[in-house]
Amino acid sequence: MRSSQFFMPTLRENPSEAQIVSHRLMLRAGMVRQASSGIYSWLPLGFKVLKKIEQIVREEQDRAGCQELLMPTIQSADLWRESGRYDDYGKEMLRITDRHDREMLYGPTNEELITEIFRNSAKSYRDVPKMLYHIQWKFRDEVRPRFGVMRGREFLMKDAYSFDLDAAGARRAYNKMFVSYLRTFARMGLQAIPMAADTGPIGGDLSHEFIILADTGESAVFCDRSFIERDVLSLDIDYDSDLEPLVKQWTTDYAATDEKHDAARFGALPKDRQVEARGIEVGHIFYFGTKYSEPLKAQVQTQDGQTISVHMGSYGIGVSRLVGAIIEASHDDKGIVWPESVAPFKVGLVNLKAGDAATTPMADDLYARLTRAGVEVLYDDRDVRAGEKFAQMDLIGLPYQVVIGPRGAAKGEVEFKTRKTGAVEEISAEAALNKLASRQGA
Structure with missing residues (x-):
């Protein structure tokens, strides 16, 4: 592409509305332009990076055995009432009424819809395990959208969902996604550190956030220096094998956000191995058992004739958010420093x-x-x-x-x-x- 023909409206000065490095540089480099509060148009340079990140995410999901589909942005409120989340979700959900007075919503996440797809299609133990994912735009009506694409209202997200007969099978799916996430972020030039996390409105009792270290990160994080020194891409990973030992290697050493921080345990580490920094969440995985399959009646018949609710997990990566996160982790006083794998x-x-x-x-x-x-x-x-x-x-x-x-x-x-x-x-x-x-x- 010739610069004389390329649409790249760069800016010489820092925009006054941009508070963090990634927002400033994305505006100055002509990657995005704000359409309204927390909503951005992606210009050619930014869109090329977005598609590079999306493709890496897709390749690693496929490698782990996930199958891609595409769900709509607009969902029926009835499904969310079945799960009990419609009234609980809060004002972040954009609620819509169509011309026939049917209540709809702009999806902030897809647990309900994917569960409906599964329950209408799967009947037998032979239909599991399954892992399905899509890469789709989401909307959450943040009360204070800020930091550009890092905390916007409209965003591109990969969300995957697993369906298994029991907790043991669901744990195997969880481990596949855990390892897949390590590889995904490493391919983007990022060292993502898995940290035990609260499950929040998604639900369940097993969850990890994947955090990258950056001076302008949203929250304080504490970890063992071993995480910074690990080479994920050199690992020979067989997704059909037992991945539990590998996951344990990545969850045994100390790593915590400020909400989960244990000062005594962190203090027991040798001083030269203590890392106290700022971090940005780039991915989040959850196991939540039958939280959605029970109320939505996503059931299969077992080999001995019992009807059971399937066990589920969900696995999210903020694709558009990653563009900003990579810049936060990789820039200097002259501008952006792109890793080769995602450079436009x-x-x-x-x-x-x-x-x-x-x-x-x-x-x-x-x-x-x-x-x-x-x-x-x-x-x-x-x-x-x-x-x-x-x-x-x-x-x-x-x-x-x-x-x-x-x-x-x-x-x-x-x-x-x-x-x-x-x-x-x-x-x-x-x-x-x-x-x-x-x-x-x-």
Whole structure:
């Protein structure tokens, strides 16, 4: 994509309404624009990141054995009355009456609807276990939406649901999602720490939040340094095996939010292993047994002829929230620093002197070759000052920058910059192409 054609309305100054880093940088980088309080339009740059995150979530859900479907945003109030949650949920639920005076709602979550789908389709023990998920927009009418996409009213969420015959089967599903979440966040360049959590309005008695450390996090967290040092992606995970030992490895060492903090237990850790920081929740998993299957009559017949309510769990990831969370965890004083896996483009190609007889043919040729090699590239071909080009590239945070100027072009060389480290090297255009092409899929 050429910058001269790309719709990316960047801002030079920090917007006054933005209180946290991710909100400021997303507005300045032209990723989003507010449509109304807590509701955002996703512009091309932000939408590309959103889709990258969504695809990683989808791949890891599929890997764990989940099957994707799509449920509607608007749900019937009758279902929520069956579960007993319609009147209990509070003003965060946007209630709607259609033209036939039927009471509806804009779904804040989907436990009721997925349970209805299951109860109308599954009758026998042969129909379980099942894990189903979708990635869909949700709405919760927050009393004070703030922090941009981190605490908005409309948001994109992945929610998965498991159905099992008994508590043991439900625990196996829970463990699969636990491990899947570790992999999902690691692929995004995040070290997510699982912490025991309250179940809140979802219900149940087993729950974990997945927290990433960030200076601007919402809550205080306390953990053993071992979590920061673990490499999830190197683990050889077989989802058909018993994952309980692996889950225990991740839940034995100390990790707690301020609500669950045990000062004495934390204090017993060696000082060099105590980490006290701020954290952002990026995922939450729950086991809640028959909380929804009993009132909604989601039942199956067992092998010996008994009719039982299935055991359920739910598993959420805030997909749109993750865009802000990644920025909170990965930025510097110049702008965003995207991990490669979620970056909107892998490389920014900068022609320092648009129209120049040496730089332009060289930049055009490298752009064409990168594109043919499948490398996502944003080519700054605009006729503007070099300083403006450098500032914009640092702001939007692409993993690599390739800069072509008159002196380098005369030697057949480019400047190759790694955004995360700031390291710059002068190499041939061919070498730059090879470095970028070899990192496809990284």
